[in-house]
Amino acid sequence: MGKHCETFEHTADVGLSAEADSLGELMEALAEGLADVICPRGQVRASDRRRVEATAEDVEALTVDFLSEVMLAIQTLHFAVAAAKVTAADEGYVAAELSGERVDFARHEFHTEVKAVTYHQLRVARERGRWTARVILDI
Numbered sequence: 001m002g003k004h005c006e007t008f009e010h011t012a013d014v015g016l017s018a019e020a021d022s023l024g025e026l027m028e029a030l031a032e033g034l035a036d037v038i039c040p041r042g043q044v045r046a047s048d049r050r051r052v053e054a055t056a057e058d059v060e061a062l063t064v065d066f067l068s069e070v071m072l073a074i075q076t077l078h079f080a081v082a083a084a085k086v087t088a089a090d091e092g093y094v095a096a097e098l099s100g101e102r103v104d105f106a107r108h109e110f111h112t113e114v115k116a117v118t119y120h121q122l123r124v125a126r127e128r129g130r131w132t133a134r135v136i137l138d139i
Contacts, residue, residue, distance in 0.1 A: 002021065003026065030135060035081035039103075058091065063124050114139055
């Protein structure tokens with residue numbers, strides 16, 4: 001079935017809901033969902049690479065820390081993301097390669113600024129043989 005991520009409305013914030021066959025694919029789906037919230041990936045060329053990684057005590061904290069690293073790459077390093085490929089993942093560590101390009105404000109349309117990846121109503125679990133997650137983004 002692969003990976004899937006979609007957004008959902010949440011008061012003044014936006015949420016990501018994702019599912020995948022593996023934890024690595026779940027992290028990829030969430031990273032790509034986050035990127036789409038900020039700057040739609042369809043506008044981005046995959047001409048460069050950035051490595052991001054996170055380590056945490058549990059899978060929920062890992063998810064928040066990993067997505068925060070992706071967010072920093074986009075908003076601080078001005079790296080527009082086309083895709084995410086997880087190269088290593090377990091419940092305490094994730095490493096990924098983001099493909100994309102330096103932001104070109106003439107070509108890239110930014111939808112919103114994400115202030116933080118939150119723990120509010122955070123859920124990451126393995127259910128019926130698939131990984132699922134719900135993450136709220138503070139916008």
